[in-house]
Amino acid sequence: MVDMDESPISERIPEGFAGQRMLVVPRAAVDRALRHPVTGKLLVTDAGYFPHAARHGRSRPEGAAEHLLLVCTGGAGWCEIGGARLPVSRGGVVLLPAGRAHAYGAAEDDPWTLWWLHFTGADATGLVRAAHEAAGGPVTHLRDPAPVASLVSQVIDALDAGMTSAALIRGSGAAWHALAHVVATGRRNPGSQLSPLERAVEHLRAAAPKRTSVAALASMVGLSGSQLSALFREHLGVSPLQYQVQLRMARARELLDGTDLPVAAIARETGFDDPMYFSRQFNQHHGLTPSAYRQRPQGT
Structure with missing residues (x-):
């Protein structure tokens, strides 16, 4: 589903933005980490930061192998899952379950800035489910996205320092904190009134x-x-x-x-x-x- 004023998803680019950071854990290291008692619970496999990501977009008809967390700290974009297209603005958080078909992209007139994680592990599905139940779906909203973006930044820094067991554990801890923050403070939409x-x-x-x-x-x-x-x-x-x-x-x-x-x-x-x-x-x-x-x- 493509709006007339947006470029088709096939013309979008997955990465390559000025000032971006992106870390990918080698698959052999992922396999080892999933056998560890800590990182086996929650493991970040990929993490990144895409500033002002013009023409950014991805389409995964078969879904991704891991769960995805996208945090928008500026600009706007959209996410498509389950046949519905959902707007994402500053403070928007998207949690996409592994194996679910989806697509997402930056708005053309005001492209988003994204902090993102791919994650897996024994507890990952439960965290995603809890966030969906709290928000009523895969898109939630934070009044202030900075704390979660800061935690994603800590994950990137941990992985960038060397993908040792200790670094992966530090990344897992920051990711857990980020996801827990989303579960605890996310709301259904920017207009939702606080209790x-x-x-x-x-x-x-x-x-x-x-x-x-x-x-x-x-x-x-x-x-x-x-x-x-x-x-x-x-x-x-x-x-x-x-x-x-x-x-x-x-x-x-x-x-x-x-x-x-x-x-x-x-x-x-x-x-x-x-x-x-x-x-x-x-x-x-x-x-x-x-x-x-x-x-x-x-x-x-």
């Missing part, structure tokens, strides 16, 4: 480390405090205030791992006026003081 819980969580993430009272948060999303607290406990397993503490603790871990800031400065950065109270809270959540956490052996 009250999603709006509350977005506000807390944007406002962190500043605290927001339950009453104020509930009024923002049109619920009572008890209704909002019930939603948090049902879907996230914690109260709104506990969730805020989790966000602050996550930021504290990032600063402890990635900076040389003193503990007192990290306390201030994460919204704690009293460094001693911050240390007690951190110890309560992690079983270690901030200083002990920073000095722990890496990888634990």
Whole structure:
């Protein structure tokens, strides 16, 4: 199915774009990796980045051997599967199951920028199915595609550093995180309204480390405090205030791992006026003081 203002798929090109990156794992390495206890669960076989991919397109009447993840971070395009053509705009994510006939291509007037993966493994089909169930189909939408694109970039960097077992494991970890992000945050389309819980969580993430009272948060999303607290406990397993503490603790871990800031400065950065109270809270959540956490052996 081709629109009159688009070139036929036969005239599209699969790759060769200025500034692109593309890595392909040798098939012999794929076979070995699929026998590994980690990469056998989820393995990236190909990954790439196609900026402003004019005339890009692929048609696979028999489908692909692996599942595909396409993330559009700019421009627009389309995906055709199951007899339907679906538009893809910035923030659009396409998850194509292995073995399903499909085609896709960049819009002619505003070609997309794509980050993409081919992946396989024992858990791959389940992740694709979960994403489809959450989005109601193979195309979903992210309010912000940057986190997933960053994770695909980490996969590319891992493979580019050398396709060793360790590199493939790092790539698998980043890919798993990317797919989990799509499952957890993808929506049916760009116009889908966020639920009250999603709006509350977005506000807390944007406002962190500043605290927001339950009453104020509930009024923002049109619920009572008890209704909002019930939603948090049902879907996230914690109260709104506990969730805020989790966000602050996550930021504290990032600063402890990635900076040389003193503990007192990290306390201030994460919204704690009293460094001693911050240390007690951190110890309560992690079983270690901030200083002990920073000095722990890496990888634990």
